[in-house]
Amino acid sequence: MTSPHYAPKHSSRNHFEQPAGLMQRLLGAIHWHAFHSASHRRRDRTGNTHSAWGLRHIAKVPLALILLWVIVLWWGERSVFRYSIAACDWDTWERWPEDATPHHVVLIADPQLVDPHTYPGRPWPLSTLTVRYTDLYLRRSFSLLNKALHPDTVFFLGDLFDGGREWATRGSESPEPRYKKYGEDFWLQEYGRFGRIFFRNWAHHRDHQRHTQQNRKIITGLPGNHDLGLGIGIQRPVRARFNAYFGEGNAINIIGNHTFVSVDTLSLSAKGQLDPTTGRQGIGYDEDPNADIWKPVEEFLNTVQEKKARLLARELHLRAGSPEYPPQERTAVGLYTAAARSPPTHDPAMNSLPTILLTHVPLYRVEGTPCGPLRERHPPTANHGLPLASDPPNAIPIQSGYQYQNVLTPALSHELIAKIGHVQHVFSGDDHDYCDVVHRGYTATGGGVREITVKSMSWAMGVRRPGFLMVSLWHPVDARGSPLAAPAATTLQTHLCLLPDQLGVFVRYALLLAVTLAALVVRAVAIGFAAPTAISASPHPRPRPLLPLSVSPARAATPTLAHASHTSLAARPSAGRPRSASAAPSSFPEAKPVLTNPLVDRFERFAEGSGRVRDGRRGWGEGAGMEWMSGRSGDGGEGGRVGREVAWGFGG
16 A cells, blocks of 8 residues: 555656557558568578568469459450451451452441340349440440441441330330330430440541541441331331431442342331231231331332432432432423423433342241351351251241241242342341351342341340451442443452450459459468468567567466556656665565566667666666666565556656
């Protein structure tokens, strides 16, 4: 107890020290690890000194993983797209004369923007990620296509949307109840998505077009069954909306001295379908209630050859510097006479340009007709290197169902070829995979018609390697539209350009993630075993905490001493009070205190070399250092108080 005749004064010094924060500890650990990893050496039994494989090497694992991820992500998000497009450069596959200036066309089929109709049961966030990455894939591919290949004309072959036919208009709604909540506003949002992916990129690269590309075009008017429906399933307001925003489905364009004829074969298919309300086929105009679906296409086909001749005449007038439309004779005629009602006619025979048919649904072919070696889903069946006449796995299946039909009917296919006339090539979509066939049954063309079904450009349409078709046109003509050179074997060349395997890229990401997690687990285990070994082998001890974390055995054996020390610290007299050097008699033997604090250990070693004992103190400076205090207790007992203090002072 404290003597009643002595009231201890508390020290005016503040011995509290703010403990180190988390960031300070982390920086200190990094500094310690860097110092010891660079300086540590260990010697084996043979006496050879070499670097220890320890924390220094383990610390490099995260840096290596980060570098590996950067490389893989750059490859999967940038390089693989550039390599795919660069491999399709026109110069790598075109075979024209050196002085040729071909017209370059790109055909894109079935982008089918992913929407609620694509994967109706896919949960969030997987559905959102699917939409995001399919749009990103299409945007990157189309942007690089324009930037690297500089096509003169781009045609879309239908199925621009996946659920476009289901989104209601002001005068119609989807026949399926689950899609009735999607209306006109949702369709306009999807149209905006399409514009941001394709139209915006096309307009951006238009500023960087070559000087020879003065009339670049992007044509999107050809519809698909996912845009309108098929046959009698087409709703008139849905078709009118599509035509208003994307253009007419039945159109003629002269591109590169070739006549491209686009036909809305989806509406034409209603001509041969049974009407479930009447049970009749739509072949009688006056009797068929669905005639307004297919009648506009029928009228277009009945006049297509004359329209081709008229369009060619206008094109030749423009090239010759003449007015777009020749001046008419000034003749007064009656308002109701035939001459006043009939426009000037053009002889269809003057149209000598090769004709190319564009249709979303492929033409009819015999079931099992092989599609060739470039088909991804089912390569040709092995037959000792010889093609098979029938190869069902490699062919487009002849099937139909709700709002779809894999091929047109034989009657419609023959009607198209016969009425259009001089068809040399056909390009179609809908199947999502590549197919190359030659139709030998059409006598209107003599040697047959070659048809290429273009692969889908979207990686979400069931193909691992999406793509697009590149078409090079070279057919020079004179002022009258006649060929300048001898008829060539072909006036166009095609090349299938394959895009990256996005699913394969994701699989590589997943494998790298597994390797990363495994490496981090192994690293964590290695740190647990390597850290104690590196510390014990290091010539420098690891820094210990400022205060003791446990009671040493020697100190635990002298509880009275520890209690006295604690009491001394709590009731420490002023630093300026004189201390007694004599010890009072006591029943307790005098014991040397056990010091476990790391700072005390260091100071003891330092004081042994340069310290001195002065006035009962052991120190190494004026007013600063380590003090040993021993004296009488308040009641005169010897050894009543033994204290120790580590004090840093300045001039005190």
